[in-house]
Amino acid sequence: MVKITSVFGFAFQPILPELTTDRDPDWVKAMVGSKDGQESAALNVAASLAIADFLYLVQQELEATGLSAKDLSQFAPSLKKFIHNPSVQATLGHIFTQNPPEIDPFLLASTWDSLELVSLPEEFNWEQLAKVYLEKAKDIAFAGEFVKRLGKPESANGLTLEQLKDQVFGQHWYYESWHGVFRAIAAMLEPAAVGEIIDYLIHLDHQGNSMNLFVAADCLGQVTDPSIIQVSSRQLLTQLKNLTEKKELDEKIMMRMQAITKIATIWHQDPEIIDWLKAIAESDLYDSIRMAAVDELAKMGKHDPVTIQWLKKLATAESFEITRPSAVRGLANYCSSDRELLMMLTTLARSDSYWLVREAAIQEIARVWPEEPETVAILQTSASLDDDSDVRIAALAELARGWSNEPETLLILQKSADADEDADVRIAALAELARGWSNDLKTLQVLKDRANCDPDTDVRIAALEELASGWCDRPDTLDCLKAKASSDPDWRVRIAALKILSRGWFDEPETLNLLKNSINADVVSDVRIASLRSLVLGWFENEETIFLLKNRVKNDENWDVRIVALQELATGWFEDPETLEILKNCATNDEHWAVRLAAAQELAKGWRDVPETLDILKTGATADQDSFVRQAILQQIAKGWFAESNLWDFLRDRALNDPFSGSEDGSINPRQTALEILLDQYADHPEMISLLRDRRQHDADEKLRAFAKKQLEQLEMRQYETIG
Template identity: 25%
Template sequence: MDVTAAHRFAGKLTELRARSGNPSVRELERHMPFARSTISDNLSGRSLPSWAFVEAFVRACGHAAGTTEESLHLAQWREALRQAKGIAAAAPDRDFPRVREAYLERIRRRYGHAELGALAPGGDPDRPGLIPLREIFVPPEVRADPPPVELPRELVRRLVDRGEIRHGDLPPGIDAETLDRIRRSHRGQPARPVLDVIADDTRHGLVLLGDPGAGKSTVARYLTLRLAEAGDEGTLPVLVELRAYADARWRTGTLLDLIERLSEAGGHGLPRTVLEGYLRAGGRAVMIFDGLDEIFDPRLREEVADEIAGLAARFPSARVVVTSRVIGYQRSVFDREEFRTYLLQDLDRPRIERFLTAWYRLAAGDRPAEADRLRDRLLAAMDEVAAVRELAGNPLLLTIMAMLGRKRDLPRDRRDVYEHAVAVLAAQWDPSRHLRDERHTREHADLDVQDRLALLRRIARRMQDAPAGLAGNHLLDHDLIDEVAGFLRSEHGLPPGRAKAVARAITDEFRTRNFILSHYGAGVHGFVHRAFLEYLTAAGIADRVTTGDDDLLQVYARRWPDPAWEETLVLLAGMVEPAQAGQIVDHLLTADPLWFLGPRDPGIGRSSESGARNIMTALRCLNEVRDVAALPRQCSAAVNAVINMLEHIAEQRVFAGSPVARTLVETAAPMLTRIGGHHPRIRSRYRDWYLMRGRFLRIPLEGEDFIDFQVPPAAQTGAGLLRDDGEFAAVLNGLVRFGDVPALRDDVLDALARGRPGDPEVLASLRDVAEHDSIGAARRGMVQGVAMAARPAGAAWDWVQACLADDDPFLRDGAVAAFGFEWRAHPEALPIVCRAAVTDRDPSVRSAAIGVLAVNWTADPRAGAALREIARSDAEPSVRIDAADRLIAAWSTEPETVSLLRRVVDDPAIPRWFRSRLRQELVGVTTAGPVARPLPERSADPRRIRLDAVIDAARGTDLSRERAVAARPEDRIAIVRALAVGWAGDPALLPWLCDLARTTTDGRLTETILWTVATTWPDRSEQTELMRDVLAGDFPADVRGTAMMLLAAGGRADPAVPELLRKLTGAEDDHVRSLAVELLGTGWPRDPEIVALVRSFAETDGADAVRYAALKALLLARRPDPETLELLRRMAVADSDPRMRRFAVEHLTVGWHDDPATLALVRRQAVNGVTGDDRAAAVQALAGGWRGDPATRELLHGFVAQGEEADPDRWRAAIRALAERWPYDQEIVGLAGRIEAEEEW
């Protein structure tokens, strides 16, 4: 190799890159089928690159520069590479260049387009035409030396992601040692791009294994195409599709003879003398033998493997690649010849996104916005439904999804995807490969696709009736064969003996060829994707319901408590008529009146799965109905149930991260989004409830010396439903800037980011708050919010990247969270978080990054390596402790981790308590790994056990209800709520509840009845009259406040409601008055009289609470008129309450920091404020709103220089502000640490 020539050619490439605007390696990687390491190596000048690389590099530079195809001068670049190499391909005779060029042209024509016709639904007018392979191909990754074991995809993913599987989830025959081999394979062999492996592997022979649909043949074709496009300067590609060798007519002579026969038949091979002469002369070639598994005779397959290995030995200048399915692959021949074995991996999220982007850009033509919409819809379906996400990793199934995604609304129509995917896979079967008897071959010939699907549904039913049920997803071999044989006997009249033989062949075919069943070993089979089992089970039940063999509601009554059945029941709801689906929703919503006390049988499922299962399943079933507009009553009942759950979270002080709260966001929010488009009245119902009631709900958290608040996820739950509602958006924008409860701002932030993704106004607002808010936690959250609302590209990417380098640790912390959670699928996310964990200058940011790594990348060896480096060498003992703690939790089975942690035990800088704990943890660590720690048994809530019987007795008459409520005071609330859920149709129940609310002396019971009747019977006049009676009566202030909010929520269209609120602004109780003022200002912001009234309360009322409520109402109305601005300025300087002066300064800073008058006012307050608190608040505001102003920093340093004695409060505030926003001054940082230590002491 002429090294000088290589350097000169690399210099030319570097010059082209510079002329093209010097795109980064990251940008080049986006437009090239090569990894960054390969790009860097080829630009280093150590060796000459291939033509495939040069062409891709020139095209990528052209894309960066915006040049046309003609301006790329590819022919000149090819000639330059030819001259640099100074060689010509070895030729056995004078005709070789002509023969080679003709052959390569035929290859380019044959493999230039993807073969997709067989995947499209029959009769689809939009069946894909000729799609260029290079436009949609996304190179998958591979791992070396895969363990020989099959498991369902869901179990593999759980094992790799979490490192733990429960014993009950394992099929028979799978033990801890097997699982450990899988886990070690994933962690010990990092995934690499397949094309890099083929190019870089030092051995000249390798085997690519993969499941059906994993992309083996596509990789082979793409590689062949790229080499053929390189022309006579590239490596000669030879692709042999071995399924031809399985045909006896082709099975004469050697593989080289077969290649010659292919040349004679279709021009896709080369004459043997030409190819053999070229290889003997040392010509470079890549010989790809695709589909070794297509040779079904095991003896013949071994002979072919021997011959392939022999070719590799005879022609060392040829790289030999073999592809095969995993099932049936025997590696002994290739191991003997030192072939390296790799396993194709499922596509990860970035690769899926790249494929969908390319696919829909081609499908949508000149409509890029439509392409992005289709791509984002399918990606959202993957995020929402685990089964869709699991299937999407398989390229074949992802392509089917992409085809159907143009006309189907995923995930709601995912059953169509499952049906089509199973049909496509079943259509490929040919059990005759496994039969020796010609009679048996003829006997299965009549099984068409519908027969095969019917058979699969029968297998699914047998599996659901097995002891493990749907949760197990496994069936013993003899049971499976018996079921198939029974189908053949009953449906096709085969006699028992022949039915058994054909059943064995069909079972083998499904497992080895169709990617439907897996063999787990020990005579056990199961569906390879759980989604297939769930779909087929649902389809079978739907068939039996149609024929009258199954009672639909009985199926739901029996199965809904079991989490393993949830997805099946949801799919089933979409397969029946809308009227039947409506009955299902009605049944489920009332199936468990005591849902809020937990499940009847906590042994079903995990604790995290408990909480309103019947309601969540009902919502998902409703979302599955195609014509949801035909079910207005069920839609209304579903929204009422959602509001009731949000009220429950606040009333019962349920932790905001609880299963109930999470399922509202994950399940209820998508359902509301969909039905809102069909039912405008439902939108206004939820919006009015949120504005008048939902945003006021609080969950107090009380400690010995603090009180804090959480909130139910009311804004997030309604974000999609109210995406286009201007009033809702205005209030959310106000709350994210001016909200006074951090948890409320977080909920609103999530609602804005997820409900209005990509909205420029939202993104600008979030960035503004992140840069100027005085509260560090708010700034951190807003950075993450930007990543929630935007794709990892363009201005959003650049801004979050800038936050990583900002002086403010809260912004850096937020950026780490952005990459670690919102953008974790991006290929640069993990390296970015690793760098932050290792190199950030602030220990708190490093610790935060450590936590992100431990949560999101437990399966990635790069994360483990970073944590080991931190535990070994971080300068801060507390950070080393964090890293060691995470390592012991997730990486304890890796020998290098155990060795490192043993050194940590002996580190004197680590506190003794942690070393002691670590020593105890290490005692039990073995390399066998955590397979399945049994979960502790949970018992039902005692009230649940007691009240099940009480509720049954209480549902009859008023007298029985009164006895039930009087029996045990601690049960009253539960009984009232259960009656409203289970027996809302009883005409006597609502009047009885209203009377009970008016007469009971239990204020909490009254309040519960108020929100219960408001959410259960929102349109009934009885509940409205009850609210008015409570407001007029002698009830506690908090009870009257609840009645006021609920009345306003249901009566914004009633002129009498604002009039009543006006009267209540004159009430004696400040709580009642302040709430009435805020409801008026928020609920009727366009009424000038109401706005003037609210402003007058803000200016002149004698109660601080009332003035603050009025100020919030004015700010949330998002009417930054001059009067409101002037009011804030007066309050900041002259209000009698120091808290109001602080609030006014903070709100001015967040809302009007661009106004020069605001800066002048805040500076004056910092210098001349009435009290030390006033001056300290102004200092904090200056550091937030005007951090980029050099004069501000100089002023704060001046306050520090004046000394503590001159103004202690301001001095401390200035030190804190400088240390937080400009933390590079070590003297200031030291003073801040001293202050913090003194205050802690």
């Protein structure tokens, strides 16, 4: 019997036995060639695993196109016919017969078409499917090699089960790239051997990482009859439950959510698991843990009336507020044929007190019941009247996506863009109008009105972005952008307009003029900085660019603008003779410490070979009035001039004589910085110990005295050990 365990949520599980039976090996031979004995059995399992993976990937591709679980069933007969096709079997089996292996997506697509099977959605991606299948099939083939070696323990490269556990699972369980290999190995082994592997994994020292438990669960999931290894199964389940329930592990949320998924997937036929998941959902554990439990219950309970009723009760019970949206979405996913559910969700969408429940309800109604006459009315009401902005946004999105042909949809979007009290709703409405109604004349007018008149900064910016994206050829768009760039009362709008102009209208002479005016005259430093950067990016070759940069370095009243200008000069105009002089002047004379430091750093980075650079840096490290500048320049000197012959003397002088007083709140003592550099680069210097002793005894800074004491003890201990 081929060991293909049912995959929870696998829509094509019913056709799998027929495609993977080992009673007629012809299809296996077509895939992997003819083999004898144990190797044939292993290949039979490997080929079956490959088919199962292929079917599941087809399902994922179909679901990605928006098809529901109900829609998938129509493809089952076509898939059976498709996989029985000899060319398809050979293609899927290339992983076992070709080196290097490859899968031809074009051949798969053309074969599907030539067999006149059920039409696939236009978005179905054969290339992506083939790429993922190839990786999964490689794992299966790799696993098969281990299993074949396990069957030949006496051969040169044979494996015992102990070696498989220690050398394969024990050395690689932490790496996710190996997990597909582990699953395939487990599928090819007898249950007793898998049980031993599970026991081994459970007792590993995982050092706070529970990946070993997840690997063990994956292996158990490949066993056709877990009752054969029931003891191992129960031990693993207990450990996964403990991982989920421990409140002290709150910081490991993703790991605990993964544990819930593993439990629900592997033990979904255990009646106790549903009760356990309900208890988790109703507990005081972290919100994400409880919501994950509800999600899994919804998957498991689709054929269980008791669980469905429990989910309905949860969806309407205000005492479990955070899990209610999960219950709503789960019910809609798995109970779409339930008329009572539609009525319940309609009530929730209209009147529930919790906005996340209302949002979930309208989204699920729109997704699952789009043909219901009342659906559009619910969405229209929510889009216009719901108290919460997020619900209104969700309703607008659903209307725009599913009811774009309804005349009232356009009217609601226009009204929301113009008059909704919330800026985020107005932005969302503008985006939907620009995306779906770009040919409507009113859309352009709404965007212009919002760009010019909306009281909110973000709305004006969003309107400008939409205008530039969809109406870039209209002269009035350029006029609007120019007006916003020069005169909008909010500096963020001016920056946005300037960036849009620089990106899309760089050939317009007036764009450069606007940037120049903003650089010289805008009252907000952020606008001047953004304009400088746009100027350098788009007009690097323009002779006025370097002039404007030099002017800002010398004359701008804001230190942050001066820094940006000098950094751009140092990066882009390295060879200009005046750049070096400007940096030298800024490093020594600028009134702001951050500008002096930035200039010194640029000198150290780009002009290391200029003799004067080190002199300027030493002056800054010695005489700058700011202690942070002095200690930062010391670090630059140590990094760039560590080979200087007199560096010890200079750093020793700084460790002894820097004027740091200790009263500068939060500042780092440059004397300690100098001492740290000396310890790093001159620990063996004959004067090092005497310097540390001096600082331990005489430095005015208590923290530095303690630092020197500790370093002295360590250095003396090392010397003692060396002598000993």
